[in-house]
Every structure is written in C-alpha cells, then in structure tokens.
Amino acid sequence: MMEIRVTGKNISVTEGMQDHLQEKLSKLDRYSPKLVESHVVLEKQKYIFRAEITLLAKHLRAYGEGRSKENIYTAIDQAYVRIEKQLKKFREKVKSHYKEHGEDAVAPKIRVAQKIRQEESGPETLAPEKGTIVRTKEFAAKPMSPDEACLQMGLLDKPFLVFMNASTQKVNVIYKRDDGKYGLIEPA
Numbered sequence: 001m002m003e004i005r006v007t008g009k010n011i012s013v014t015e016g017m018q019d020h021l022q023e024k025l026s027k028l029d030r031y032s033p034k035l036v037e038s039h040v041v042l043e044k045q046k047y048i049f050r051a052e053i054t055l056l057a058k059h060l061r062a063y064g065e066g067r068s069k070e071n072i073y074t075a076i077d078q079a080y081v082r083i084e085k086q087l088k089k090f091r092e093k094v095k096s097h098y099k100e101h102g103e104d105a106v107a108p109k110i111r112v113a114q115k116i117r118q119e120e121s122g123p124e125t126l127a128p129e130k131g132t133i134v135r136t137k138e139f140a141a142k143p144m145s146p147d148e149a150c151l152q153m154g155l156l157d158k159p160f161l162v163f164m165n166a167s168t169q170k171v172n173v174i175y176k177r178d179d180g181k182y183g184l185i186e187p188a
Contacts, residue, residue, distance in 0.1 A: 003036070006018060009041065034058040040052065040053050042075075044072070050075055051078070053065075053080065055087075059148055061152060063083075064079040065078075065082065143163075146165065150182050160175040160176070
C-alpha cells in the first residue's frame, strides 16, 4: 500500500477529495506493484482548480498535472490520466526490454557519459542576459543511475531531468539533445 500525502493551497482538503484520490491512485498498482508514495498538491487560483500528482516507485518518478474551471475532481482526473499514461509507457518499455534481453535484464541500459564526452565539441559562448525568475519548483531528487535517468527521460515530456547520481551522491542533470540523444551534466 502506497503512502498518499495531500497538500491543499487556498483550498481545504475534504474527506471526499481524499477518498477520490485513494480510489484513483489505488488503481495504479496494476501498472507497477512497487509504488512507494505519492504527493498530491491541490490548489485553487482564482477560478481555476489545479491538481499535481507526483508518484514515486522503485525505478520511476511520474508527474501529472491537471487544470479545470469546473471543480477539483476534474483536475484530479486529468492528472491521473497523465500519470496512468506514463506508467503504461514505462511498463511497455520494460516488457519490450525483457523480450530483447531475457529475464535477467532489469532496465534498458544506455551509455550516456562516454558518448557525450566523445561528441562534445568546443564550448559555446553566449552573451549573458538579464532576466528574472518567474517560477520556482522544489522536489526531492531521487538517487538513481544515469541509465535510470535516461529511462525516466523517455517517459517525461520535459527537456531535462535533475537527479541525484547514486554512485557519486552529487546532483546531475540529464537533457535531450537536438539530435535525439541524451546529454549528462555532472559537477566537477
């Protein structure tokens, strides 16, 4: 049974909302039985309801966001659908990998760091721009290998992923390059 943490911003979390979340999120066990915890943020901004669901599993971090003008339940359902799609995609990737490499394989292996070092040309120089921070987001960086991070990037619709490298215990960033390959940024 996974732990579900619910936070409300400008909205009080009712028992009905918690029951709805429990009902929805308990259905996700069929896609990945090793779900550890989920953090749900329910928010009301003027006339828009917003729901963010972050789901943590052994080899997976899934994120879904939903917005609705009608009610918070519609926003929760939209976020749930996004999470469900990510879990289905992850399950299919793992299944196809098992078929290719046999049952001893755990996750697809992608060699990132060596390829990046070989392909990197000289550094580009850019003129610094004056800007302002418009959004700040906090999250717990899950320890994982660069190979697992590549697998996560395949599931996310984001251009990069910040994670804690399990072997070096340092924060790393993996990003998708224009040529479709992945890049890894490691601190010196």
